[in-house]
Amino acid sequence: MANPTSTPAGGPSGPLSHLGRLIAISSGKGGVGKSTVTANLAVMLARQGLRVGLVDADLYGPSIPGMLGLPANQPPAMSPEKKVIPAEAHGVKVISMGMLTVDDKPAIMRGPMVTKYLQMFITQVDWGELDVLFLDLPPGTGDIQLTLAQAFPLSGAVVVSTPQDVSLKIARRGLRMLEQVKVPILGIIENMSGFTCPSCGEVTHIFHQGGGREIAESIGVPFLGSIPLDPAIVDSGDSGQPLAEAAPDSPAAQAYAAIADALSGDMDRAGGLQVPFAWDLTTGEGKPAPASEGAADRPLALDYDPSGLTIRWPDAQVQTIDPRDLRLSCRCAACRDEISGKNLLNPETVPMDVVPTRIWSVGNYAIGVAFSDGHNSGIYTFPALRDIESVEAEDV
Ligand code: ADP
Numbered sequence: 001m002a003n004p005t006s007t008p009a010g011g012p013s014g015p016l017s018h019l020g021r022l023i024a025i026s027s028g029k030g031g032v033g034k035s036t037v038t039a040n041l042a043v044m045l046a047r048q049g050l051r052v053g054l055v056d057a058d059l060y061g062p063s064i065p066g067m068l069g070l071p072a073n074q075p076p077a078m079s080p081e082k083k084v085i086p087a088e089a090h091g092v093k094v095i096s097m098g099m100l101t102v103d104d105k106p107a108i109m110r111g112p113m114v115t116k117y118l119q120m121f122i123t124q125v126d127w128g129e130l131d132v133l134f135l136d137l138p139p140g141t142g143d144i145q146l147t148l149a150q151a152f153p154l155s156g157a158v159v160v161s162t163p164q165d166v167s168l169k170i171a172r173r174g175l176r177m178l179e180q181v182k183v184p185i186l187g188i189i190e191n192m193s194g195f196t197c198p199s200c201g202e203v204t205h206i207f208h209q210g211g212g213r214e215i216a217e218s219i220g221v222p223f224l225g226s227i228p229l230d231p232a233i234v235d236s237g238d239s240g241q242p243l244a245e246a247a248p249d250s251p252a253a254q255a256y257a258a259i260a261d262a263l264s265g266d267m268d269r270a271g272g273l274q275v276p277f278a279w280d281l282t283t284g285e286g287k288p289a290p291a292s293e294g295a296a297d298r299p300l301a302l303d304y305d306p307s308g309l310t311i312r313w314p315d316a317q318v319q320t321i322d323p324r325d326l327r328l329s330c331r332c333a334a335c336r337d338e339i340s341g342k343n344l345l346n347p348e349t350v351p352m353d354v355v356p357t358r359i360w361s362v363g364n365y366a367i368g369v370a371f372s373d374g375h376n377s378g379i380y381t382f383p384a385l386r387d388i389e390s391v392e393a394e395d396v
Pocket of ligand 1: 027029030031032033034035036037063139191192193227228229230231233234235237238252
């Protein structure tokens with residue numbers, strides 16, 4: 001289980017650091033179950049003890065309040081500091097356009113307005129301390145999504161698709177878009193992936209199975225799991241009690257739970273470093289236990305001394321990364337231009353004696369690093385780590 005007391009892993013630094021990890025849930029098209037997935041994952045993580053917030057950024061068709069049983073069109077309260085107090089349901093703090101509009105008409109907005117609203121949802125809302133803040137994005141792979149993906153220091157994005165070819169093709173386009181803007185892709189979820197029989201609970205695959213996994217593999221991103229088509233999901237969404245709570249033992253709820261675990265880095269892994277971990281380099285506490293074997297692209301051991309961070313890879317390569325090189329290689333949105341990949345970080349602003357102070361696991365594909373200069377929004381995928389020049393590379 002994820003550690004609720006650990007500092008938010010991979011979250012933004014600076015004024016947004018109290019929000020923890022900012023995770024966008026996107027889909028190429030509407031109706032694939034993106035909001036249902038978001039609501040259920042949020043509730044699952046809250047049940048695990050994480051402090052979870054949810055921004056219903058699907059401003060054109062806000063459905064999250066209904067799914068979580070929150071009254072529609074009820075304006076949220078304001079704090080004495082003139083911040084919006086989010087509603088709370090099933091342990092999740094929620095803000096949605098659905099709470100701000102006074103009628104049922106969908107809000108018609110242009111891209112810049114959507115971004116403005118979303119910015120407000122993130123900065124003008126009294127979220128308190130969060131471990132994770134989900135953004136339920138509007139469907140699509142166009143300008144709005146692109147702007148949103150760039151407007152916020154996202155820790156990562158999840159793409160939801162159904163198994164039909166057309167949906168998967170659009171999902172692939174969405175994945176490419178996220179890749180272009182350098183948003184780390186946390187993985188793809190296949191929803192409505194087979195039919196759960198209401199009487200016997202057996203799951204039958206109606207559509208082509210495994211398309212989500214194939215796309216994930218072809219693009220080289222994690223496949224987070226499939227959720228079966230289950231009529232109980234519609235009922236629970238309509239009644240405002242997410243399946244994660246209404247029927248926690250159902251196959252679909254268990255699929256949500258497995259995906260929530262994967263997202264919180266609490267997944268059983270085939271070899272490699274044990275996750276999750278949160279290693280405080282100033283005290284040495286929480287250092288991940290080394291593994292003896294593992295998949296080719298995952299470190300077996302991490303060590304740190306003043307010469308740098310040493311990573312032992314399964315192919316017997318030992319890489320030592322200079323502490324300052326590690327800082328300068330940060331690929332977060334503040335350090336790299338998302339579109340051109342150009343380095344935005346002026347090396348002169350980085351102290352010569354900068355050192356990592358904390359290293360934590362991000363899922364099973366990356367580490368997050370906090371530095372002595374206060375920077376803590378960098379997520380280093382394992383392939384990206386390998387690309388950083390080693391102080392000394394040696395075969396053992
Ligand atoms: P989106 O956010 O992608 O537009 P929604 O989450 O609003 O999609 O879901 C669309 C409809 O599909 C809702 O009625 C929801 O209850 C239903 N739904 C979502 N996931 C499933 C599922 N796995 N099985 C059955 N119905 C589902």
